Amino acid sequence: MTDQTRTQNGHGDLAKKPPVVVIYSPPGMAGHLVPMAELGKLLVAQGLQVTVLLSGGYTPFLDGVAAANPALAFHCLPPAALAPDMAVACGSSFEARLFELARATNPDLRDFHRAARPAALLIDFFCSAALDVGAKLRVPTYFFLTACVGSVAFGLYHPVIDERTCLSFRDMGGDPVHAPGLPPIPGPSKIARA
Numbered sequence: 001m002t003d004q005t006r007t008q009n010g011h012g013d014l015a016k017k018p019p020v021v022v023i024y025s026p027p028g029m030a031g032h033l034v035p036m037a038e039l040g041k042l043l044v045a046q047g048l049q050v051t052v053l054l055s056g057g058y059t060p061f062l063d064g065v066a067a068a069n070p071a072l073a074f075h076c077l078p079p080a081a082l083a084p085d086m087a088v089a090c091g092s093s094f095e096a097r098l099f100e101l102a103r104a105t106n107p108d109l110r111d112f113h114r115a116a117r118p119a120a121l122l123i124d125f126f127c128s129a130a131l132d133v134g135a136k137l138r139v140p141t142y143f144f145l146t147a148c149v150g151s152v153a154f155g156l157y158h159p160v161i162d163e164r165t166c167l168s169f170r171d172m173g174g175d176p177v178h179a180p181g182l183p184p185i186p187g188p189s190k191i192a193r194a
Contacts, residue, residue, distance in 0.1 A: 019119035026126035055105040080104035103129035
């Protein structure tokens with residue numbers, strides 16, 4: 001063990017540094033950052049070091065989250081830009097842009113991981129492109145879903161719905177959609193549009 005991998009504990013003994021876990025939050029998704037920071041606090045309470053990794057610049061909101069969570073380290077990757085052809089391919093789809101921005105950040109993510117050498121990488125659903133980075137660097141990578149369990153259950157039931165009908169949700173009319181363990185979900189024509 002080198003001096004860099006040792007720290008002094010409260011009793012004067014040399015102890016190993018705790019493993020580092022990196023939590024990777026998607027760009028522009030403030031609503032996902034807060035639950036990911038909460039997960040980070042739980043991991044710190046278990047004796048792990050946690051770095052919350054963000055792509056893009058700091059904003060007053062991010063400064064507030066960092067100030068409210070002093071046990072967490074925050075690191076910002078440089079903002080990524082979509083190639084012009086990819087921007088056209090994504091069109092107006094916010095979700096497609098998020099997935100592609102996360103993919104465009106992979107080179108910076110890879111560089112960060114080579115330096116930080118984390119024990120694990122926890123990623124948001126929108127950062128699925130980071131699976132490639134974790135695999136290449138042999139870092140165990142896990143998804144953290146910030147959605148409620150009802151949304152996850154309904155999402156997992158989609159293949160069954162697809163087997164039973166060839167209609168899209170938009171074309172299902174006002175009939176409620178039934179999924180096990182969930183209350184009936186109003187058909188698209190009954191859901192108020194914001």
